[in-house]
Amino acid sequence: MGAGVAAGASAVADAVEPVDAVSAVPDSASGAVSDAVSEALDALARRALALVGAEGRAILGIAGSPGAGKTTLARTLADRVNALSAAAGGPGAPFAAHVPMDGYHLAQSTLVRLGRAERKGAIDTFDGWGFVALLERLRAETGHTVYAPSFDRAIEEPIAGEMAVEPETRLVIVEGNYLLVDQEPWNRVKPLLTESWFCETGDEVRVSRLVVRHEIGGRTPEAALAWAETVDGRNAILIESTLPHADLVVSGVTGEIVAG
Numbered sequence: 301m302g303a304g305v306a307a308g309a310s311a312v313a314d315a316v317e318p319v320d321a322v323s324a325v326p327d328s329a330s331g332a333v334s335d336a337v338s339e340a341l342d343a344l345a346r347r348a349l350a351l352v353g354a355e356g357r358a359i360l361g362i363a364g365s366p367g368a369g370k371t372t373l374a375r376t377l378a379d380r381v382n383a384l385s386a387a388a389g390g391p392g393a394p395f396a397a398h399v400p401m402d403g404y405h406l407a408q409s410t411l412v413r414l415g416r417a418e419r420k421g422a423i424d425t426f427d428g429w430g431f432v433a434l435l436e437r438l439r440a441e442t443g444h445t446v447y448a449p450s451f452d453r454a455i456e457e458p459i460a461g462e463m464a465v466e467p468e469t470r471l472v473i474v475e476g477n478y479l480l481v482d483q484e485p486w487n488r489v490k491p492l493l494t495e496s497w498f499c500e501t502g503d504e505v506r507v508s509r510l511v512v513r514h515e516i517g518g519r520t521p522e523a524a525l526a527w528a529e530t531v532d533g534r535n536a537i538l539i540e541s542t543l544p545h546a547d548l549v550v551s552g553v554t555g556e557i558v559a560g
Contacts, residue, residue: 344550345380348396349388351494352470357442359435359472359492362550363479364499365536366421367506367513367528369552370475373499374398378473394466399438401476403449403458404431419531420456423478423538428485431476435492438465438472453517475499477535480542490545498546505552506536 351358360377364370378396386392404427411417416425437446447461465472479489480496490496507528514524543549 341376341380342384345377345384347548348377348471348473349381349384357439357470357472358494359438359474361479361489361493361496362473362475362499363477363496363539363542363546364475364501364552365506365539366477366532367509368499368501369509370499371400373550373552374400374473374475378471381471381473391468394469396471396473397463397465397469399434399448399463399465399472399474400451401426401431401474401479402451403463404428404434405451405458408457419534421477421531421535423481423483423486423535426478428478432485432488432492435474435489439492443467453513456517477539478542480545481538482542482545495548496546497548497550498543499550499552500543501552503536507532 348360351360362370362374375398378398381396382393385395405420406414406416406425406427408417408420411420411425416422419425434446434448444467446465448463448465449458449460450462451458474493478486479493480498481487507525510528510532511521511524514527515521519527
């Protein structure tokens with residue numbers, strides 16, 4: 301990293317206040333962000349930027365249950381970090397990049413062959429070893445572009461090589477359900493993270509978000525609710541148990557900020 305970028309990161313880091321819990325997710329219906337939420341996002345972005353050292357690449361992991369708001373938070377956070385980097389004399393984008401764990405969903409045809417299609421989203425419906433290998437590459441391979449898969453909800457399939465992490469990227473924000481699970485191979489994830497956050501949202505809000513998501517994906521309202529309460533609900537029990545492993549808890553309740 302250049303001296304200007306390192307100095308900029310250090311200057312922003314000096315202004316960071318400790319944050320224990322904060323809601324930083326824009327209103328899902330209007331896309332609006334209140335002044336309070338905007339301030340909370342800025343505080344989180346400064347904390348994230350402070351993770352970046354003079355050399356190498358930092359990886360921030362955001363875990364949480366389905367519908368908690370991980371993806372919205374990670375995308376918004378990457379944008380804010382890039383803006384802060386530019387303001388502090390750094391390069392801006394692509395200083396920070398967002399990479400979802402969802403790209404490591406097993407293909408639908410593979411799930412059918414394995415008999416797991418009816419519980420897609422469970423921990424054994426992901427390529428955990430592949431995700432760990434990606435994190436290892438992101439830490440070690442900073443001299444060239446590293447490509448990562450994305451996940452297309454319109455077709456419910458991973459898309460290989462769609463996301464590019466450039467050599468200039470110094471902060472990668474990864475997010476997903478199982479980042480903090482203490483079982484092989486997922487227990488290899490946390491040691492590869494510079495810091496881990498947990499995005500916490502109450503069941504009522506999460507389920508309502510999931511129902512909308514599943515309806516958009518083609519399920520009937522009844523089927524969407526059933527999937528959210530059963531398949532997603534079972535997964536959430538495991539995921540919520542990993543909250544104590546996080547370094548920071550971020551509330552994903554829409555439009556509200558909680559400190560504590």
